[in-house]
Amino acid sequence: MSNGEFVETRPLPRAELSAGSGEALHRLSLGLECLVAPRREVIRSAMPQVRRIASGYELLRSTSDDRLDLTQLLVGSEGTLAVTLEAKLRLTRLPGGTATALIHFRDLDAAGEGVLQALKHHPSALEVLDQSFLDLVREAGQDEVRALPEATEAVLIVELEGTDAGEAAARLERLGRELVRPGPAEGIVPGLDARTRDRIWEIRKTASPILTSRQKGLHSTRFIEDACVPTPRFPEFLRAAREILRHHRLQAAIFGHAGDAILHVNPLLDPADPNIALKMERIAAEYSEMVLSLGGALSGEHGDGRLRTPFLGRAFGTVADIYREVKELFDPLSLLNPGIKVHDGHSRMTDHLDLGPRPLHRGIAIW
Numbered sequence: 001m002s003n004g005e006f007v008e009t010r011p012l013p014r015a016e017l018s019a020g021s022g023e024a025l026h027r028l029s030l031g032l033e034c035l036v037a038p039r040r041e042v043i044r045s046a047m048p049q050v051r052r053i054a055s056g057y058e059l060l061r062s063t064s065d066d067r068l069d070l071t072q073l074l075v076g077s078e079g080t081l082a083v084t085l086e087a088k089l090r091l092t093r094l095p096g097g098t099a100t101a102l103i104h105f106r107d108l109d110a111a112g113e114g115v116l117q118a119l120k121h122h123p124s125a126l127e128v129l130d131q132s133f134l135d136l137v138r139e140a141g142q143d144e145v146r147a148l149p150e151a152t153e154a155v156l157i158v159e160l161e162g163t164d165a166g167e168a169a170a171r172l173e174r175l176g177r178e179l180v181r182p183g184p185a186e187g188i189v190p191g192l193d194a195r196t197r198d199r200i201w202e203i204r205k206t207a208s209p210i211l212t213s214r215q216k217g218l219h220s221t222r223f224i225e226d227a228c229v230p231t232p233r234f235p236e237f238l239r240a241a242r243e244i245l246r247h248h249r250l251q252a253a254i255f256g257h258a259g260d261a262i263l264h265v266n267p268l269l270d271p272a273d274p275n276i277a278l279k280m281e282r283i284a285a286e287y288s289e290m291v292l293s294l295g296g297a298l299s300g301e302h303g304d305g306r307l308r309t310p311f312l313g314r315a316f317g318t319v320a321d322i323y324r325e326v327k328e329l330f331d332p333l334s335l336l337n338p339g340i341k342v343h344d345g346h347s348r349m350t351d352h353l354d355l356g357p358r359p360l361h362r363g364i365a366i367w
Contacts, residue, residue: 001082002335009070017068029068031329035322036063046319050228051260053297055304056316057323057341073326078303079337081330095124097165099172100191102200103156103179104148110184111154112235115258117183118158119231121175125159126259127204130238133253136210137203144189144199152186154238156258157204165192204255211253211266218268219355220253223280223307225264227291228300234261240290241265248283262300271355280350288314307349309340 001007007024017030036043036059043059054076062072074082103118105111111128118126129137131153137145148155158175162168169192179185191197211220229237238254241263245252256263267283269276288298288311298308298315313320320342327334327342339347 002331011067011069048297052300055299080341095161096163097168099168100159100197102189104152108235113184127157128258130254220266221269224287226302228262229294229296231261277350
């Protein structure tokens with residue numbers, strides 16, 4: 001803790017809550033319960049109905065009906081409540097077999113329908129790449145993408161698991177029969193052997209190096225990525241993100257975890273633009289409003305950090321005040337990662353912005 005105390009968290013049954021009240025675990029658990037219990041329904045109503053959320057503090061699962069568990073609160077708190085020294089992880093078994101497929105669609109509505117149908121098959125991975133991303137990869141010479149029809153608006157990368165390779169292949173065949181015409185998809189490229197699976201996943205993994213090397217003078221700037229919306233609204237989410245980029249005349253690569261309706265948007269910006277900070281703040285504000293209007297969460301994966309903390313008051317309303325009280329309970333002097341998760345009232349998302357070397361004079365660049 002920020003005062004130097006060591007706490008080993010564990011699920012604490014409510015019957016033990018009053019016992020050992022002098023210990024930090026009991027004291028903090030009781031304090032958390034006092035903050036959350038009277039406002040549980042307010043908190044519940046403020047939570048977006050999405051498959052994954054990494055925004056705010058996890059108050060409901062940390063204070064369940066029969067126990068309190070500070071682990072649920074601390075995981076994802078981004079170093080604002082305590083410093084983690086040791087963690088025990090639970091592992092899952094590797095699958096006996098996997099089958100992968102590249103499924104392509106002519107329009108976004110069809111891709112959205114494909115996502116919903118694919119989820120019924122319980123895939124272990126479900127990624128979406130939109131046309132902007134595909135164009136970048138196609139120009140880089142990726143054969144599987146160059147072979148797709150020019151009119152392809154989006155593709156899904158789907159992975160299914162089985163007890164062995166035969167079961168995984170059979171599951172993929174059933175998925176293909178359902179998705180490809182007369183279903184919403186135009187076609188499917190199955191990956192049943194290791195080499196083809198690797199080639200399909202290589203499409204997704206080429207994002208960062210392509211974006212880094214493609215545009216001279218422009219930098220891939222990840223400041224509006226990672227939002228999450230209810231799965232049925234994913235096609236609408238994708239279209240709205242495109243419209244914001246079009247309005248600001250920005251190139252970008254768009255991809256994401258379709259199964260969880262999480263979208264990563266990587267705009268290409270000029271770091272030498274003297275107005276870059278104002279542009280980023282304006283775009284981020286528009287993007288956040290769009291996400292919230294769709295019932296989404298500002299982060300489904302990477303957390304709030306400096307980029308999204310300024311918008312948490314708008315996202316959670318009065319629940320953001322509870323986050324402040326939780327912060328004061330665990331870190332009363334605000335020593336741990338101040339200004340993150342709980343806004344300090346004055347910091348901006350672009351404070352301390354560093355986009356790398358920027359040209360100042362002819363032939364000269366500095367960091």
